[in-house]
Amino acid sequence: MKVLYMSHRYHTNQNTIMKGWKEHGDEVCFLSQYAGKIEDYTYVKPIVVGYSPLFMLFYKLYVNVLAKDNPAAMDIRLKIGVPPVFKLRKIIREFHPDLVIMRERSVYTICMTAICRFYKYPVVLYVMNPVWEKQKKDLAHRIVWKLVPKYRLTPSMVVGLDYTGKERDKCAFFAPYLMEPQLSPEEKQYMENGQIRILEVGKYEERKNHKMMIRAFERLAGKYPVHLTIVGEVSNDFHRKYYAELKEYMDSHGLNDKITLKSNLKKADMMEEYKNADLFVLPSTGEPGSVTNLEGMAFSIPVICGEDNGTACYIRQGKTGYVFRDNDEDDLVEKIDSIVACPDTLKKMGRNAYQHVKKHFQFDSYYRSVERIMELQRREKGR
Secondary structure (H helix, E strand, C coil): CEEEEEECCCCHHHHHHHHHHHHCCCEEEEEECCCCCCCCCCCCCCEECCCCHHHHHHHHHHHHHHCCCCCCHHHHHHHHCCCCHHHHHHHHHHHCCCEEEEECCCHHHHHHHHHHHHCCCCEEEECCCCCEECCCCCHHHHHHHHHCCCCEEECCCCCCCCCCCCEECCCEEECCCCCCCCCCCCCCCCCHHHCEEEEEECCCCHHHCHHHHHHHHHHHHCCCCEEEEEEECCCCHHHHHHHHHHHHHHHHCCCCCCEEEEECCCHHHHHHHHHCCCEEEECCCCECCCCHHHHHHHCCCCEEEECCECCHHHCCECCCEEEECCCCHHHHHHHHHHHHCCHHHHHHHHHHHHHHHHHHCCHHHHHHHHHHHHHHHHHHHHC
């Protein structure tokens, strides 16, 4: 089977999916709207399609003039970015896919859906919106839904752990992030030199809640032999300003020997950070669906994250880690304390986390959802 993907960029978490398709004997082509700063093309090198010249003129004006003080200004291309339609159509036709999977509901996706429908290529949407959510039924959303693929894959079952007041989307199918097991509990060296090493990962920006994490760590640092390492991206002035604020806080509170800040690590270096960690914490808020939860568990370490995260449901509460209340520093401290207070608990959770990844986050779980959608499409086509 020939599978065509389209996304705004090629994210590293796509690698295991691409590997799975290839090992299954399928041919994959990946289209991206732009290239990210750090990308790993081990299994597939994407074709960067770009945007239409007219949109790029508007985009440069918006980012550099109209919204130059907005750190999220570049994200406008994700929703209203317009593709070079003829170039896109040529690439699709030349590949002649049996299945097209495209990312997000956007102008780009609407254009690509129209091309694929015209040539009768089966289309599937891939979005972060969970299977269970509060459904939006206003006219604007209903119009957009008609213009993009009917069936969708999502790596999120529910945001957080609470299903209350949420409906199941019958056209949505859970296709989890995939993760190769990295370091078994038998190979893992926990708490070397008697120190509990806590790892946190995320861009240096407010939403990632690094400041809250440092305050929470500070409350525990006098109680336990702990060290915190924060790794994040620094690629613009907003990141640099936030990074400087963290350093200033650490300097003024005498935390430089207990906290290490790192930035822009390559994949191999990042894997070493996971390998050397005993506990992974993701304190961010407004997280559509972080893959770092799985990365931590793949290295046999327990994971703690906030409930406002589309992949919080990957954590088995009390077994592979904990989910804390969104933006609640006290609850975060309590959850960290409950793990670091007992080394045996930490090791047991690490073993559970590793087995959880092996059992539930491999390619067959993803492929089953794709198969179910394709079967539904075949039935509808045969009516």
